[in-house]
Amino acid sequence: MDKKLFRILNKYISTVDKKTSLSLFKNMLRIRMVEGKIAELYPEGKMRCPTHLYTGEEAVASGVCENLKPSDYVFSSYRSHGAYLAKGGSIKKLFAELYGKKTGCSRGKGGSMHIVSRQVNFMGTSALVGGVMPIAAGTALASDMKKDKRVSIVFFGDGACEEGIFQETLNFAALKKLPIIFICENNFYATYSHQLTRQARDNIYKRVAIYGIPGVRIDGNNVLEVFRTSKKLINEARRGRGPAFIECRTYRWLEHVGPYFDLEAGYRTKEEMDKWIDRCPLSSFGKVLLKKKMINPEAINSIKRSIEADLEKAVLFAEKSPFPGCSEIYEGVYNEQ
Amino acid sequence: MSNRKSIITYAQAINQALTQLMKRDKSVFIMGLGVDDPRRVFGSTANLSEEFGKKRVFEIPISENAITGVAIGASLCGMRPIMTHQRMDFMFYAFDQIMNHAAKWNYMSGGESPVNITIRTIVGRGWGQGAQHSQSLQSLFAHMPGLKVVMPATPYDAKGLLISSVMDGNPVIFIEHRSLYKRKGAVPERFYKIPLGKARLVRRGKDVTIVATSQMVSESIKAAGNLKKCGIDAEVIDLRTIKPLDKNKIFASIRKTGRLIVADTSWKNCGVSAEIAALAAEETFKYLKSPVARIALKDTPAPTSVELEKIFYPGWEDIVYAAKRMISGKKPKFSRRKKEVIDTEFKGPF
Structure with a gap:
């Protein structure tokens, strides 16, 4: 395990109350186990949709969403299971969606790349890079007009920062001083391309200053840093201070899309991978909690068993649920009011 | 309201629809280039910012794609945004948000996230507007499941169809025609709808x-x-x-x-x-x-x-x-040669 990350977590743990720390840990563990179950079952061929797993990046969604109210809005990209779960999305409905069932969160019309839960204000996702950025600015504009004190959060990757819509959205959000927080999950790769083969400078967080938006770069594998940084900026946005931007540096362990490790593809080194697995956001934080005696191994096992039980139920629910009926193909093309 | 009618232009009919929509429904707002400038989109948004304030009628950055996304997002929170393009050609910048997002959002979200936006847009014709200021793109939009495409030809229809479009609860591409802006017709002063899908x-x-x-x-x-x-x-x-x-x-x-x-x-x-x-x-x-x-x-x-x-x-x-x-059944003796392609009183500039 990475000693530096451990040391920093160990130092900052006292700044966060125990309940929050345990919630962060539990959330990360849940995301890790959900993605693990998907990776385990995906080869069966029953989840017939492109699936982008979040393994290794759990601290970002968990750390940010810990600060949100149920009424706050969240958008994410096609790698969105983490944000969906952290905002409170149902595991059962997620699995049913992956299985293409009518009980899925998008009724079998979305698959992994289009998950949604309006009940918890997880507003939706896009399979287009950067596609939801302006939509999140739109919910923030509505909040501003209604003065409802809600904050909009949008998660996206490093690749999205290369899109024109990124600049367009930043400018509009700053112009209208919207309550929106941009969370860049910089995992350094767009499919197989490294950030530095696509971007002139490794300075994503600095690109927002020209609009007057505060931008910070943090360790996206340090859940406490993600939590504390986003807490401050979310609270400020809620008070009317306008948008903010966080670049969370993190790493995707698995292939861009699909359930496997992909070192053999040759676009990244074992050394790099090992370094980031050493910096595992979940196990490093778990070790700190154990050392501080905020949790014991039995309690961790008990949480794992409980999540495992939820997963079994979710898979069974997905397996047993019916597929959408023939006529349902036309449902939802238009809103019939 | 009375059944009174007045003879007004196509542009005035649109203005009347917008005014009545904004009066009746606080969730309606208007954004677009020119909606609050001195010309007011050929007069169609005249007096709106004065009457309803600059929070509900505002100019936008020249970011057609993002602003379309903003409209989508606002509509997910129950707002009814009306976006305006002075020429249809500019909409190509926004095709990602219109075609990939607005048209599909409700469907791919399992039917629980309707996108209630109206995009007003104007076709040009004549006066040398050329390849990028005149396009009439209804076929492209009508190709895409999830969008509605409306093309009013008279002042009466412009008002009734615009009201229906804004209240429809779906993404509607509302295509106006520059050549029709000065055409006059009888338009009821009341708030009325013309159903979409009825010729x-x-x-x-x-x-x-x-x-x-x-x-x-x-x-x-x-x-x-x-x-x-x-x-x-x-x-x-x-x-x-x-x-x-x-x-x-x-x-x-x-x-x-x-x-x-x-x-x-x-x-x-x-x-x-x-x-x-x-x-x-x-x-x-x-x-x-x-x-x-x-x-x-x-x-x-x-x-x-x-x-x-x-x-x-x-x-x-x-x-x-x-x-x-x-x-x-045979070639007629009739000259197809045209004298003019636009109304003779039209003197530009666009």
Whole structure:
């Protein structure tokens, strides 16, 4: 395990109350186990949709969403299971969606790349890079007009920062001083391309200053840093201070899309991978909690068993649920009011 | 409200619809380039920012794509945004948000996230507006499931259809025509809706059906008047909405006349006129006495020279020629040469 990350977590743990720390840990563990179950079952061929797993990046969604109210809005990209779960999305409905069932969160019309839960204000996702950025600015504009004190959060990757819509959205959000927080999950790769083969400078967080938006770069594998940084900026946005931007540096362990490790593809080194697995956001934080005696191994096992039980139920629910009926193909093309 | 009518222009009818919508519904807001500038989108957004404030009527950055996304997001929170483009060509910048997001968002979210946005946009014609200031893109939008496409041809329809579009609960592409902006007509002062998906029978006739869109409706009426002099009785149908399409009204008319001319403001190739001709072949083949004729744009970008514009843009002359040829079965002695492609009082600049 990475000693530096451990040391920093160990130092900052006292700044966060125990309940929050345990919630962060539990959330990360849940995301890790959900993605693990998907990776385990995906080869069966029953989840017939492109699936982008979040393994290794759990601290970002968990750390940010810990600060949100149920009424706050969240958008994410096609790698969105983490944000969906952290905002409170149902595991059962997620699995049913992956299985293409009518009980899925998008009724079998979305698959992994289009998950949604309006009940918890997880507003939706896009399979287009950067596609939801302006939509999140739109919910923030509505909040501003209604003065409802809600904050909009949008998660996206490093690749999205290369899109024109990124600049367009930043400018509009700053112009209208919207309550929106941009969370860049910089995992350094767009499919197989490294950030530095696509971007002139490794300075994503600095690109927002020209609009007057505060931008910070943090360790996206340090859940406490993600939590504390986003807490401050979310609270400020809620008070009317306008948008903010966080670049969370993190790493995707698995292939861009699909359930496997992909070192053999040759676009990244074992050394790099090992370094980031050493910096595992979940196990490093778990070790700190154990050392501080905020949790014991039995309690961790008990949480794992409980999540495992939820997963079994979710898979069974997905397996047993019916597929959408023939006529349902036309449902939802238009809103019939 | 009274049943009073007044004679107002197409632009004023749009302005009246916007004013009444904003008065009745606090969730309606307007954003676009020019909505709060001195010209107010050819007058269509006059007095709105004064009456409703700059929070509800505002200029936007020249970021067509992101602002469309902003409209989508706001609508997810129950707002009814109206976005405005002064030319349809600018919408290509926003195709990602319109085609990939607005059109599909409700569907791919399992039907629980309707996108209630109205995008007003204007087609240009003549005065050398050229390839990038004149395009009529209804066929592209009508191709995409999830969008509705509306094309009012009269002041009365402009008001009633705009009100329906904003209240519809779906993404609606509301296509206005620059050449129609000064046209006058009787418009009720009350708040009224015209249902989307219902075509209008403009003129009854028994010999040939002319199905027209937007500005081509007035060309068709002119053609019908001319044909009457030669003893040809043309029926004119104004489509009003391209999607949903009032197929039944078209089919009923074909069954009666046995002849079909489609006059559209977009390109002939893979366009609205192609779709209607195909539907006629599929559904009313046995009633057709002659091949379908399509009056639409040539397969070129819009030229700017006035003489080339006369060749590029179809007009009533082309409709008359097609109808005569259809009925007589031979090439008519009738000149299709046009004097002008826009109203003579139009003096630009755009």
